[in-house]
Amino acid sequence: MARTRSRPELTALLRTVPIFSTCTAKELSAIAATVKEVEFPAGKVICEEGQTGVGLHVIVQGETKVQIGGRTRSRLGPGAFFGEIALLDGGPRTATVVAETPVKALSIVIWDFKAILKSQSNLALKMLEEVCRRLRATNESSLTH
Numbered sequence: 001m002a003r004t005r006s007r008p009e010l011t012a013l014l015r016t017v018p019i020f021s022t023c024t025a026k027e028l029s030a031i032a033a034t035v036k037e038v039e040f041p042a043g044k045v046i047c048e049e050g051q052t053g054v055g056l057h058v059i060v061q062g063e064t065k066v067q068i069g070g071r072t073r074s075r076l077g078p079g080a081f082f083g084e085i086a087l088l089d090g091g092p093r094t095a096t097v098v099a100e101t102p103v104k105a106l107s108i109v110i111w112d113f114k115a116i117l118k119s120q121s122n123l124a125l126k127m128l129e130e131v132c133r134r135l136r137a138t139n140e141s142s143l144t145h
Contacts, residue, residue, distance in 0.1 A: 007032045013106065017058050017081050019130040027120045034112035040099040049096040053086020055109040062103030067096040075100070084131055087113055088124075 005013070010032035014020045020028060037060075040046050047053060049068065058081045066074045066082065073095070076082060082097050090110050117124050 005037065010035050010106070013060070014058070016079055019056075019081060019084055019127055022126050023123060027116075027123050030116045030120055031108065031113075034108055034116065035106045036109075038105050038107050040103040040105070042099055042101050044099045044103075046097045046099060046103070046105075047083060047086075047093045047095075049094065050092050053083055053091065053093045053110075055107055055113065056081060056083040056087040057097075058106040060104045060106060062105075063100045064097050064103060065100050067098065068094070084127065084134075086110065088127060088131065 007029065011025070011028045014028050014031055014035070015023070020031065023031070038057075040062075046057060046064065059076055059078050061078055064076045064080075064082075065072045066076060076097070082095070083093070085091065086093060087108060087110055
């Protein structure tokens, strides 16, 4: 079982995640209050392409592979995150993410996060800007390959 981190530790860790890097201390504290620490064994499917997403995961320790259409497209390690689109819209996952090694992650579920968005209105704009940046980077990458 993962050790429980203090709220200041969680806040500091969340600040290193690009999607939360421009958040205020108040916004980060609100997010940290909803975070759950979870662990996934090697080989575990953390989320599956096409399935309804319920939140975002930030990798604290371990390695994952990201698959789209059954093909591995990238690998993610500590500090990386996935599920930001599902966190914003609750829609289906755009990729499958599998733990390649034991993974420890911070997870934020959509129903907790939506309550934060209602009280911290600037947070939604900050997240949308980061999601757009990532989509542009993905599109540019796919055009060059």
